[in-house]
Amino acid sequence: MRIATWNVNSIRSRIDRVEDWLRRTDVDVLCMQETKAREDQFPFDRFEALGYEVAHHGLNQWNGVAVLSRVGLDDVQVGFEGDPGWGEPLAAEARAIGATCGGVRFWSVYVPNGRALDDPHMAYKLAWLGQLRDRAVEWAADGTPVALCGDWNIAPRDEDVWSMEYYLDKSHVSPPERAAFHAFLDAGFVDVVRPHTPGAYTYWDYQRLAFPKKRGMRIDFVLGSASFAARVAGAAIDREERKGTGASDHAPVVVELDD
DNA sequence: ATGGTAGACGCTCTA
Numbered sequence: 001m002r003i004a005t006w007n008v009n010s011i012r013s014r015i016d017r018v019e020d021w022l023r024r025t026d027v028d029v030l031c032m033q034e035t036k037a038r039e040d041q042f043p044f045d046r047f048e049a050l051g052y053e054v055a056h057h058g059l060n061q062w063n064g065v066a067v068l069s070r071v072g073l074d075d076v077q078v079g080f081e082g083d084p085g086w087g088e089p090l091a092a093e094a095r096a097i098g099a100t101c102g103g104v105r106f107w108s109v110y111v112p113n114g115r116a117l118d119d120p121h122m123a124y125k126l127a128w129l130g131q132l133r134d135r136a137v138e139w140a141a142d143g144t145p146v147a148l149c150g151d152w153n154i155a156p157r158d159e160d161v162w163s164m165e166y167y168l169d170k171s172h173v174s175p176p177e178r179a180a181f182h183a184f185l186d187a188g189f190v191d192v193v194r195p196h197t198p199g200a201y202t203y204w205d206y207q208r209l210a211f212p213k214k215r216g217m218r219i220d221f222v223l224g225s226a227s228f229a230a231r232v233a234g235a236a237i238d239r240e241e242r243k244g245t246g247a248s249d250h251a252p253v254v255v256e257l258d259d
Numbered sequence: 260a261t262g263g264t265a266g267a268c269g270c271t272c273t274a
Binding site: 009010012013034036060061062113115153205206207208209210249 | 262263264265266267268272273274
C-alpha cells in the first residue's frame with residue numbers, strides 16, 4: 001500500500017495539479033491539509049472519478065483536512081476529543097479528520113501555526129498538540145496501526161531548517177514546540193520518513209525565492225505507531241511537485257507500506 | 260537588483 005500526506009494550500013486552486021499528481025503517483029491513501037474549502041466547495045466528484053472515497057472536514061476558507069482512499073474508508077471522525085478550540089465563541093477549527101483505510105487508522109492533521117513565541121496562537125498550538133498526543137496514545141493502545149499524517153508546523157531538529165540563525169526566536173523551532181513534537185516519539189510514535197530522506201525539506205516559503213535558494217524546512221511528518229512503523233518499506237519527499245507555477249508551498253510526502 | 264509570494268468570504272488576513 002502506498003500512502004501520502006500533502007498540504008495542498010487550497011484544493012480549489014490546486015485541483016488540477018493534485019489530480020495529475022494522483023494519476024502519476026498512484027497512491028492508495030492521501031491525507032490532505034489546508035483545503036481551504038467548505039464541504040459545498042470541495043471537489044468530491046473529481047476525486048471520486050479517480051476511484052477514491054473521500055472524507056473532508058472544512059468549515060470556512062481556512063484550514064480544512066481530508067482523507068482520500070481507494071482501499072476503504074470507514075469510521076470517519078471529525079476532530080478529536082479535547083481539542084482546545086480557538087476563537088470567540090471557543091470552537092474547534094477544521095484541523096483533524098480520522099478514517100480507517102486498508103486496516104490502518106489515518107489521521108490527517110493540520111497543527112496550528114503558532115505564529116510567534118509570545119502570540120496566543122502559540123499556547124493554542126501547544127495545548128492542541130498535547131491533547132492530540134493523549135488521544136493518539138489511546139488510539140494506538142490496542143495495537144491498531146495508527147498514522148498521524150500532516151503539517152506539524154514544527155521543525156524538530158536544527159537540520160530541519162535552512163538556517164537556525166534565521167529561525168532563532170521565531171516559531172517552529174522553539175524548545176516548547178520541539179518538546180510537544182518529541183512527546184509523540186516518547187509515546188512510541190515513529191517518524192517513518194526521516195530515515196529514508198536524510199537532509200530533505202518538505203516546505204519552502206513562497207516569499208523571497210525560498211525554493212530556488214533551497215531555503216526550506218522539514219515540517220510535514222508521518223508519525224506511525226509501532227505496528228504501523230514496522231510495515232514501512234520506504235518513503236520519499238516529492239520535491240519535484242514544488243516546482244513550476246501553481247505549486248503548493250509544501251511537497252507531498254509518500255510512504256510505502258508492506259502488506 | 261540586497262528585493263523577490265500566494266490564496267482567500269481580497270480594500271486585509273493568513274501562512
